Amino acid sequence: MSETMIVCCPCPSCQEGSVGYRLCANRETVVLLCDNCALVWMHPNQVDADHARDPLNPEFARQHPQVGLRSSRWANQTEVNDWGWGVYLLKPGDLLKASDDSSTAPPS
Numbered sequence: 001m002s003e004t005m006i007v008c009c010p011c012p013s014c015q016e017g018s019v020g021y022r023l024c025a026n027r028e029t030v031v032l033l034c035d036n037c038a039l040v041w042m043h044p045n046q047v048d049a050d051h052a053r054d055p056l057n058p059e060f061a062r063q064h065p066q067v068g069l070r071s072s073r074w075a076n077q078t079e080v081n082d083w084g085w086g087v088y089l090l091k092p093g094d095l096l097k098a099s100d101d102s103s104t105a106p107p108s
């Protein structure tokens with residue numbers, strides 16, 4: 001199984017790990033997970049120390065039953081897109097490139 005991880009940003013909590021897009025056990029839900037301290041964030045716009053969640057906390061599991069990290073894996077680009085977060089994978093350079101390419105892209 002591939003362990004390739006799409007990195008969102010450095011971890012704001014432990015300062016050592018990287019926060020990546022994690023596909024949950026239901027193969028639909030995507031969350032952000034630190035590969036070092038294993039804290040979770042629910043949205044790529046809110047990856048900061050205040051929004052860090054401990055997935056082992058029973059309260060977190062109760063509030064977010066769809067987040068199953070057991071047998072989860074790193075999400076690929078398609079899965080992040082399907083979850084509606086594709087825009088967060090784009091970097092400013094990509095946006096520029098996308099608009100440059102739009103004139104030559106076939107209509108979809």
Ligand SMILES: [Zn+2]
Pocket residue numbers: 011012013014015016017018034035036037038039
């Ligand atoms: Zn961390």
